[in-house]
Amino acid sequence: CTLDRDLSKFSGMFFRLDGDEGVVGLSMHLSNLSRLMENSQNSERLRELVVDLRSPEFITNLSSVLPREAKDIVANILKGxxxxxxxxxxxxxxxxxxxxxxxxxxxxxxxxxxxxxxxxxxxxxxxxxxxxxxxxxxxxxxxxxxxxxxxxxxxxxxxxxxxxxxxxxxxxxxxxxxxxxxxxxxxxxxxxxxxxxxxxxxxxxxxxxxxxxxxxxxxxxxxxxxxxxxxxxxxxxxxxxxxxxxxxxxxxxxxxxxxxxxxxxxxxxxxxxxxxxxxxxYRMNRQIMSLSNSLMYDGRLECGSERTATALLTLPLLLPVQSELLSFSQSHPELDLSWVQATLLPSNAVCFLDSSLVPALESVEQGGVSNHTEAALVHMLLSLLIKAGCKPGDIGVIAPYRQQLKTISTLLQSPAFTEVEVNTVDRYQGRDKSLIVLSFVRSTAEEGHLGELLKDWRRLNVAITRAKHKLLMVGSVTTLRRYSPVEKLLNHLQQENMIIQLPPAAHKALPSMHL
Structure with missing residues (x-):
């Protein structure tokens, strides 16, 4: 280290310093492990804790830790x-x-x-x-x-x-x-x-x-x-x-x-x-929280207040949109739009739209897996929700495959969707949105290889817990039941009547409406 070197004898010389950050990440693993094995008191203690798994120790008297002059300050901080x-x-x-x-x-x-x-x-x-x-x-x-x-x-x-x-x-x-x-x-x-x-x-x-x-x-x-x-x-x-x-x-x-x-x-x-x-x-309403409790936390997660528990998506312009949908369905009696009306209701805070009857098969391209019909359904629902008054900046779209994110982003080119965030689960860790739309992508009649991403309980947990007020999921129940984590989620959704069966022509229902 430069601080520990006597450089006075080099007073007439110029030095050039080059930073090589690329090497740091690779060598850091090894240097940390090497240090853990050092013959020093510090390393020996850390080895006991993290290698030998010695039980951590605690003192019993808090007053021996808190300085007298800090007690009032600490008590005041703890109030919140x-x-x-x-x-x-x-x-x-x-x-x-x-x-x-x-x-x-x-x-x-x-x-x-x-x-x-x-x-x-x-x-x-x-x-x-x-x-x-x-x-x-x-x-x-x-x-x-x-x-x-x-x-x-x-x-x-x-x-x-x-x-x-x-x-x-x-x-x-x-x-x-x-x-x-x-x-x-x-x-x-x-x-x-x-x-x-x-x-x-x-x-x-x-x-x-x-x-x-x-x-x-x-x-x-x-x-x-x-x-x-x-x-x-x-x-x-x-x-x-x-x-x-x-x-x-x-x-x-x-x-x-x-x-x-x-x-x-x-x-x-x-x-x-x-x-x-x-x-x-203090993030999710009661309905959304119940999913995570069922999937991962065995009911341990609690709402911090009744306000959090009952908070719903705000759609100030929902009535005009509902009227327009009603008028549209009356002039097109062959189309079943009841699923759209149910999906838009803020009180239905969790909706899984089952596309099993819809021709919504996945497609495997060079860039990865995508589902164009699911992407179209997501686009259609977002159009209606924004028209009903949902702020685009309050909307997040999540998909497990980057190719699907590209497909959805291509459909959301209009200025109305500029602030809608379309991203992977990893990019949403630690953040939330009022409305989250989750596209599961996988939909195939074949019993072939299952993708790794949907087998991960933890990623699914992060995805569903990004939503504060409304969570919309789109996917094929028939296909997704092959994935253990999603099957457990689907069982809970079915028990709570949160699954909406899409009619076969759902993807063709609204293209002619001026959204």
């Missing part, structure tokens, strides 16, 4: 939290090793982390805040800056949120006129809170600083070797995630089979006494 969030704060403060916080969908994970940092900061603890992505780190910092908690953000300026740029090393160095190593060291040690991605641990600051706590957001999405990196620099750590949502991305099938997609979060979760579950959610 629900019961599980308060339990999480207490568990972290009592920990001697680590705590796991399970952030179920919509439970305010980012708010919880922000509050935890505020409490630790008020107690005088130093905090290393990390995540796998720059956006996740900055989302927490954007909340944190509102409370005037100072922090230093490490990382390249072009990857940092514009509002966080004043807190980056480069900006602070200019502001404070840093010229000497002593100035630089003071800058690195000044703030109690330092934030960076898991890949940013090669920064010189980590050769000199140890932290009281390390918080890792998105921990269930990070591979174990990468997640280990920041943990070397803290006495205690907090992993925040949910292994029922997206796992670490591992392309190689053999590597997945051998356990590469198991996160450290999942590995340590067997110690139940270290786990706190955030199960009070």
């Amino acid at each position: 939290l629900n019961k599980p969030q308060k339990q999480a704060m207490k568990k972290v403060l009592l920990s001697k090793d680590y705590t796991l916080i399970v952030g179920m969908p919509g439970t305010g994970k980012t708010t919880t982390i922000c509050t935890l940092v505020r409490i630790l900061h008020a107690c005088g603890f130093s905090v290393l805040l990390t995540s796998y992505t720059h956006s996740a780190v900055d989302n927490i910092l954007l909340k944190l800056k509102r409370f005037r908690v100072g922090f230093l953000r490490l990382g390249q300026g072009q990857k940092v949120h514009p509002e966080i740029l004043p807190y980056t090393e480069g900006s602070v160095r200019k502001e404070r006129d840093v010229h000497t190593l002593s100035d630089l060291e003071q800058l690195y040690n000044r703030e109690l809170v330092v934030a960076t991605t898991c890949m940013g641990i090669k920064h010189p600051i980590f050769t000199r600083r140890q932290f009281d706590f390390c918080i890792v957001d998105e921990a269930s999405q990070i591979s174990q070797p990468i997640c280990l990196g920041p943990l070397f620099y803290a006495r205690r750590f907090v992993l925040v995630g949910d292994h029922q949502q997206l796992p670490p991305i591992v392309q190689n099938h053999e590597a997945r089979t051998l356990g590469m997609d198991e996160s450290l979060f999942k590995r340590l979760e067997l110690h139940g006494d270290a786990v706190v579950q955030l199960n009070v959610q």
Whole structure:
């Protein structure tokens, strides 16, 4: 590290520095594992916890942790939290090793982390805040800056949120006129809170600083070797995630089979006494939440308020659209439009449109799998919903295959659809929309190879929990029952009368209406 080198004898020489970021990602796995095997007290302790799976320890008396001058501040901060969030704060403060916080969908994970940092900061603890992505780190910092908690953000300026740029090393160095190593060291040690991605641990600051706590957001999405990196620099750590949502991305099938997609979060979760579950959610209404409860959480997920539980999609112009549909169906008695009327109703917060009777077969092209009829149905429904007053920016479309996303995007070229977001499940992790339309794509009469994407329980869970007020799903029940996760979902939908059977000519029903 440059900070540890005496460069005075090179005073007459010029040096050229080249950054090679490509190598960092590849070598980080190996260097973290290599460090884990070092003969040092720090590495030995971490091995006990993550390799030998020694049970984490906790102290029993909270008053011994909280400084007297911080008690009123902490009590005031805790007032805005629900019961599980308060339990999480207490568990972290009592920990001697680590705590796991399970952030179920919509439970305010980012708010919880922000509050935890505020409490630790008020107690005088130093905090290393990390995540796998720059956006996740900055989302927490954007909340944190509102409370005037100072922090230093490490990382390249072009990857940092514009509002966080004043807190980056480069900006602070200019502001404070840093010229000497002593100035630089003071800058690195000044703030109690330092934030960076898991890949940013090669920064010189980590050769000199140890932290009281390390918080890792998105921990269930990070591979174990990468997640280990920041943990070397803290006495205690907090992993925040949910292994029922997206796992670490591992392309190689053999590597997945051998356990590469198991996160450290999942590995340590067997110690139940270290786990706190955030199960009070403020995103989904009761009908949408019931799907996730049935699929993954065994009824543990709860609505944070009656307002959340009963919230519905707002369609201020629905009546004129309903009248137009009624008039259209009267002049075209051969067309059954009852399914359209039922689908548009805000009170029907969850609708699965079964296309089994519709000629809506998938097509496998060079770019991947798509379903043109499903795409047309999605386009038609979005046209009606926007006409009924749904804001395009409140709409998200999800499909498991990129080719289907391209097909749908091609149909949504009109300016009316500009703000409609069409994306994969992975791009929606951590976010939500008032209305989500999910196209399942697969529809075939053959009993052939089943695609991998629809076999993943976790991806399905993320997809259905992005919706706040209304969730529309389009797919062939006949085909989708071959996929275990979707079959379980369909059984719940059938039990709750949430499946609408589309008539054979559903895809031809509305082309002549001026949408």
